[in-house]
Amino acid sequence: MKIKLNDTFKHEFSFTQEDIVKFAEVTGDNNPIHLDPKYAAETMFKVPIMHGMLGASLFSKVFGTLFPGKGTIYLKQSLSFLKPMYVNTSYEAVFTVKELNEEKHRAVVETVIMEKASQAVCTTGEATIMNTDRI
Amino acid sequence: MKIKLNDTFKHEFSFTQEDIVKFAEVTGDNNPIHLDPKYAAETMFKVPIMHGMLGASLFSKVFGTLFPGKGTIYLKQSLSFLKPMYVNTSYEAVFTVKELNEEKHRAVVETVIMEKASQAVCTTGEATIMNTDRI
DSSP, rough: OOTTOOOEEEEEEOOOOHHHHHHHHHHHOOHHHHHHHHHHSTTTSSSOOOOOHHHHHHHHHHHHHHOOTTTTTTEEEEEEEOOOOOTOOOOEEEEEEEEEEEETTEEEEEEEEEEEOOEEEEEEEEEEEETTTTT | OOOTTEEEEEEOOOOOOHHHHHHHHHHOOOOOHHHHHHHTTTTTTTTTTOOOOHHHHHHHHHHHHHHHOOOOOEEEEEEEEEOOOOOTTTEEEEEEEEEETTTTTTTEEEEEETTTTTTTEEEEEEEEEOOOTTT
């Protein structure tokens, strides 16, 4: 199915501390703010926070597998990490199609992550994607 | 050590197909373009390509662990995925400090990933980071 201008898509997710450890292993990003509760206790965050890029990888997941799905090529993504994200917390990624160029099969999509309970906005951004079948 | 305006930092890296599988598992991004050689063979890429966000996670790794290192908070990142990246290939991430605000402990850093052999630019972007000790 083709996506249309102003289409929206929502996707709920949460990560565990095991996911954080695995993400740190594969990316090499072992910043103690994500892994070490003692270190985190002495920062303004008080407890370990998720890698911002792990949250942002949800955008990649959704574009490549759900909305618009298979065949999507990622061209651009801007990211503003506004609030820290935590493990074992429900988040919602919300996508809104802002611009569509059917000739070039490209779309500009607003990407937002909110904490589900409070609807507090954690991460905002804008993606440019291409999909020759679905845009 | 504090970072200064125009400072540059380089970091070499490469990923294996095992890393791609692990990244797909933890993020849920199992787009076949990254995982399935048969599917990839029928696309313009011909072989599986890396997740762009896995390349971008290198920026997070370097900021949080190497340059400027411990204590870095990620505020913003823009990403343009210009060329696909492949497994078992040497890449170089290059960082250049473009703006510095010592009062706010913030810096704007240009972030580029190049294929090491050809120096072809694969990913470009700009990061805004904060570090109260090192900026």
